[in-house]
Amino acid sequence: MPEEKRYLVGRRDDGGEGLLFLGRYLALDGSLGAGVYLDVLKPHAILICGKRGYGKSYTMGVLIEELARLPFKVRKNFCAIVVDTMGTFTRMDKPSMECLKEWGLEPEAIPIRKFAPRSHIHSGDVMPLEIPTGSLSFYDYCELLGIEPLGEGGAELLNAMGESFEVEELAGAVEASSPIHGMLRMVASWGLFSGKASFDGLLEPGSINIIDLSGYGHEPEVKSCIVASLARALYDARVEARRREEGGREVPLVWLFIDEAHMFMDSGADLRAGRVLTNEWLRQGRQPGLSLVLATQRPSALGKDVLSQADLIVCHRLTLRDDVEALESARPAYVKEPVPDAISRLGKERGAAIVIDDATESYHVIKVRPRMSEHGGGEPPVYID
Ligand SMILES: Nc1ncnc2c1ncn2[C@@H]1O[C@H](COP(=O)(O)OP(=O)(O)OP(=O)(O)O)[C@@H](O)[C@H]1O
Ligand SMILES: [Mg+2]
Structure with a gap:
């Protein structure tokens, strides 16, 4: 059987190991084409943006699932730390109820480790975050x-x-x-x-760690303080380890996922967390091996630095003029089509996205694959009896 055609983003070669399955090419008629895969062997700064309800958290969940599904010989190099402000990712330890047949996928529970501040722990499988x-x-x-x-x-x-x-x-x-x-x-x-306390417990090779901060819904200063100290400690741990590492790995490379990133990185609010994430993670994170995945409804709020430092942008449907303009003004020369035109090609399909990739200097319209584990971010049903 001929090998299926696939496209790689985040990497220029066509190597076989260390790839995350992101989705498939989406044609104008809605048909699906070749698979699109993201490199994991190099550190990345990824921005996922889009209007409310069009698939940002879902796409972030796909990346987390894919990291968790890497063979251990690759996965042991990494650990994923997910800052979960809404409790969206805490249900990944349950298989999805969606029908995945069309994609040839099976429902799968993801082994996650859950952490929350001690005063917000409501079940036995959550460990205290200190x-x-x-x-x-x-x-x-x-x-x-x-x-x-x-x-x-x-x-x-x-x-x-x-x-x-x-x-x-x-x-x-x-x-x-x-x-x-x-x-x-x-x-x-x-x-x-x-x-x-120490953050060492989070740095378990190959682990997926969900930090549930949903209990601090109305306290941005507390969330910022937690994320600032966490991001700084992880940066220091990796910079220190990088100096000593020779042929082996002392501290895993970190993939830090931050949903609702505008809560921490709003350029108007100038929060401590935003400073650490922009100065240490985005500008200097490549050498210590730090990857940052941000998701936001408001890319215009994150400031120019984030848009220019991201090497991969996954943009779901976006309609607010400020946000579309922010992306358009950061459009790299290799994206020949104006961003508003490219976005209009997405239509209203949830999970459809434009992927703009610096490594291959190309952009693609894709449909993100369905989730194998449960997505905790859907709308609650209205019960009418
Ligand atoms: N790739 C996809 N395939 C199938 N359904 C999807 C996909 N992406 C999103 N959806 C559907 O869209 C819903 C909303 O997605 P999601 O929770 O990711 O929105 P969001 O962009 O994070 O919104 P918000 O800004 O409100 O957090 C999901 O519950 C799911 O039903
Ligand atoms: Mg969301």
Whole structure:
């Protein structure tokens, strides 16, 4: 039987190992063509964008499934860490109920490890996420507490930090009458930060780790603090390991997935997490072997850096003019067609996307493959009895 034609993105050669099956070519008449595969042997910065409900989280889930399905000899080089702000990915340990026959796929549960802050754990299979206080900076604390670093509160906090970075001890070191005292007490009561904690548990070779932050729905500062300290610690761990590694792997290469990335990287909000992700991960992540996958409804909010640093853009249906224009203004020379024209070719099909790939300097219209594990991001049904 002749071998099926396939296209690779993210890599120029046609090598056989380390490929993630993303989907198939989508023709104008809706028919499906050759398979499209993404390279995993090189670090990548991937932006998935699109309007609400057109497949961003679903596509992110496909990439996570594919990483989990790599043979262990390849997978052991990596670990995936998924920042899950809506609890969308925590159901991947169940097989999908969708019919996958047309694609020749079988439902499959994905072995994931679930983490959540201790106060948000509601089932026995979730492990506690603890943030090492050693990975927090003075500025992280300021953002967390909502105080100005150069203001009165900042000075008070800085004085207290002469002794320790432990939340409880900091609370003890500031005046009991100070508003910061009350806030530090509240932060300590969450049990989220600890001097003894470390992120090492996440760095298990070949593991898929879902960090469920859905319990902090209304607290962007807390989520930013967690992601900033996590992203910085992972960056440091890989930079350090890269120096020592010779012929083997001490710390797995990290694939960090962030859904709803505008929550952390809104250029107008200037959050600490956004700074780490842009400066360390996007600009300098290639050498330490860090891959970043971001998904957002609002690519225009992420700022020019994200669009220009991404080496692969997966764009689902997009209609807001600001967002389409942001993509159009970042359009590489090899994309001959204006972005609005390319997007209009997608129609309203969920899961259809344009893939713009720097490595092969090409772009393709694809249909992302269906999920094999359960997707937790669908709309809830309305029950009418
Ligand atoms: N590749 C696909 N194949 C089949 N169905 C899909 C595909 N992609 C998305 N869908 C369908 O579209 C629905 C919405 O997708 P998804 O949850 O990824 O939206 P989203 O873009 O993340 O939206 P939001 O911005 O609201 O988070 C899914 O529940 C699924 O039913
Ligand atoms: Mg989503």
